Amino acid sequence: MDGAYFLYHSIGMYPGKADDLAAAMTDFAQCWGRADDEQWATVLPLRQRFIERWQDILNACQGSVTTCENVTTGFHAVLSSLPEGHLKGRKLLVGADCFPSNHFLLQRLAEPLGLTLKTVPFRQGAAHVEDEDFLAAWTPDVGLALLTWVSSTTSHRINLPAMVAHGRRMGSLIGVDITQGAGLLRVDVTAPEVDFALSTSLKWMCGTPGAGALYVSPRLIPHCRPHLQGWFSQSNPFNWDITGFQPAPDIRRFDNGTPGCMAAIASRPAMDWHAGQDHAVLLAHNRELTERLFAMAETLGLDSLTPRAEGKRGGSVMLRLPDRLAAAEVVAILRRDGITTDHRGQTLRLSPGNLTTTEGVVRLTEALSRLLGT
Secondary structure: OHHHEOEOOOOOOOOOHHHHHHHHHHHHHHHHOOOOOOHHHHHHHHHHHHHHHHHHHHOOOOOOEEEEOOHHHHHHHHHHHOOOOOOOOOEEEEEOOOOHHHHHHHHHHHHHHOOEEEEEOOOOOOOOOOHHHHHHHOOOOEEEEEEEOEOOOOOEEOOHHHHHHHHHHHOOEEEEEOOOOEOOEOOOOEOOEOOEEEEOOOHHHOOOOOOEEEEEOOOOHHHOOOOOOOHHHEOOOOOOOOOOOOEOOOHHHHOOOOOOOHHHHHHHHHHHHHHOOOHHHHHHHHHHHHHHHHHHHHHHOOEEOOOOOHHHEOOOEEEEOOOOOOHHHHHHHHHHOOOEOEEEOOEEEEEOOOOOOHHHHHHHHHHHHHHHOO
């Protein structure tokens, strides 16, 4: 039933994923369970290969990308590392359509960091924050702006170059959560140049949970002193002089104790698979199927929360189900029919990827038609 898989905004699948993942975990078990001293010599290069895959995706230079558990922990690491007083008395700007986890973190850190959290609201009846409203709220007193490249609930994509250009004029630091677009849409952290970027390896990358990626601009890294530091934060992790800690000159200062490598190792096969694909073909396939989903919505009389213009959206089509249908029940019925979707409130989230087929869209259309009584 792979052809009706629509969860690339959530987990992400590719042909042979289960076998690749099982093989990677088996190799790890055989290495880690062997009574010799070869474990770290095997495991750390695998983690580094994962990092290098992300460097390629981001067009980032060596020494600017490291692992983190998820976007929230990576964001916390950056916020807590900034020079003392950089955010104190200033504003941190974020949109109401950011990933909720980031907003929960900011609500907790606003007072300790002495900043004012400024959340750009939705217009009445709108499902995403308009670029114009975000720019209007972005004033010179904003010390840092966190941009959500693609919304997880509408697939609205911001005009990132325009946002970054405005932020530079305001003198703000600029971070961007690229999670919902990375792996499908082209990403380049140098054009436009951002100060930091965060992503998971799930979704279009088809990786595993816990395999986050943190990019920090080489221009910003020397000014950062992460609170959480440990032996792997040093240039030489084997420095045992407890009075002689010196942070690494590159992104490694955002590492801390012994690195957790399991998620990176588990995600490496997916990253290798992704690196071997023709990304233009992946995007063209998504665009063909999303157009079919828009046509389906029109036929069935469903409101789309996703902008139709290709340049203003990611790879998903989010549809609002009528109030007479409980979205959770719709998702459950579709699941029984072998059609994999999810929902947020009354929003049905549909994201076609490499395993999704035209036939899968047809099956989805027929199933929704029955549920809607059309």
